[in-house]
C-alpha cells in the first residue's frame with residue numbers, strides 16, 4: 128500500500144464471543160459435539176417464540192410497506208409507542224429524541240465513531256466487548272474502566288470510578304450496562320444515584336445500555352437511568368428487540384436521548400448521530416412496524432414475566448451448583464441471561480489440563496493454548512474435553528480470570544447436565 132490505510136484503533140476490534148467460534152468449528156470437524164454457550168442468542172439455543180408474536184410478524188410482512196425504506200429516525204408509530212411508555216412512567220420525551228438503528232451493535236458503533244477522538248467514555252470491567260472495543264478503537268487508546276467487584280456481588284467500585292474520572296480529564300461520559308452483560312448484575316438505585324452525581328459534578332453524559340431492562344428477576348428492582356437524571360444530566364438510553372422478544376435477527380434497537388437540550392455540545396453531538404444515521408438511510412423497517420403491535424399486546428407483559436421466571440430458575444440452579452465449587456467465585460445474577468464465574472487469584476497455572484481422549488483433539492488443543500491467558504486456556508480445555516464452548520472473562524476486556532456461560536438452555540435436564548459437567552471440569556482442572 129502506498130499509505131498505511133489501517134485505522135490506529137484497528138487492533139482494539141476484538142470480539143471473543145465469536146472469535147472462539149472458528150476453533151470450535153475445527154474441534155467439531157474432529158468429532159467434538161459442541162454445546163454453544165458463548166453467544167447470547169436465545170433462538171440459537173432453541174428458545175421458541177409464542178405463536179401470537181409470529182402471527183404479528185406474518186401480518187406485517189404481508190403489508191408491502193414493510194419492504195420499503197423508513198424515516199431515518201424511525202417509524203413514527205414505533206417512536207410514539209416508546210414515548211407513550213415513558214410518559215406513563217412520568218418521563219418527558221419526544222419522538223424527536225428517539226433514533227432507530229440496525230440493532231444496538233450499529234448504535235454502539237455510531238455512538239463511539241462520532242465522538243470527538245479526544246473524548247473517552249469510561250466503562251465497566253468486565254465489559255461487553257462491543258462497547259469497550261468500539262470505544263478503544265475510536266480514540267486509538269485503551270478503554271478506561273471502573274471495577275465491578277465479584278466479591279461484592281459485582282457491584283461497581285464507586286471510589287475507583289471517581290478517581291479515574293478525576294485523574295483522566297479526557298473522560299466525557301460514563302457507560303453503564305444495566306442489567307449487565309456478562310455479570311447479570313442489576314445496578315441498585317443508590318449506586319445509580321452516585322453515578323448520576325458524578326456525572327453532574329464532572330459535567331459528563333451517561334450512556335446506559337438497557338437492552339436487558341425487561342429481563343430482571345432479583346431482589347434489586349430495575350431502575351432506568353432516566354428516572355434519576357433529573358432535568359440536567361444528559362443521557363443516552365439504549366434499548367432493543369434482540370433479547371426481550373427475543374428477536375436478535377431483526378437487527379432492531381434504538382437510543383432515547385434524555386435532557387438533550389440542556390447542553391449545547393451534547394445537543395450538537397446528538398444531531399451528528401442523526402446525520403450519521405441519515406447517511407445509512409434508515410434502520411430495518413419490518414421490526415419497527417411490528418414493535419408497536421407487539422408492545423401494546425396484552426400478552427406481552429406476561430410473556431416477559433415468563434421469560435424472567437425461567438432465567439431466575441436457571442440463575443438459582445447455577446448459583447447453587449457453583450457456590451459449592453472450591454477455587455471460584457460466582458455471584459448470583461439478577462438480570463439478563465448470563466452467569467460469570469471467576470477463578471480465585473493464583474488458582475490457575477499453565478500445567479493444568481483436562482483429560483482429552485481423542486489424540487487429534489488433544490494435539491490441536493495443546494498447540495492452541497501456548498501463550499494463552501490462563502482463563503482462555505481453561506476454556507479451550509473445557510471445549511476440547513466436554514464440547515462446552517464458553518467465553519473467557521479476559522475476552523471481556525477484564526483483568527479477572529474466569530468465564531461466562533449463559534442461562535439460555537431451554538431444556539431442564541440438559542441445563543442440569545451442563546452445570547454438572549462444568550462444575551466437575553473446574554474441580555478436575557484445578558486439581559490436575
Ligand SMILES: Cc1ncc(COP(=O)(O)O)c(C=O)c1O
Nearest residue numbers: 167230231232255308367369380
Ligand atoms: C449489553 C449489550 N448491548 C448490546 C448488544 C447488541 O445487541 P443487538 O442485537 O441489538 O445488536 C448486546 C448483545 O449481546 C448486549 O449484550
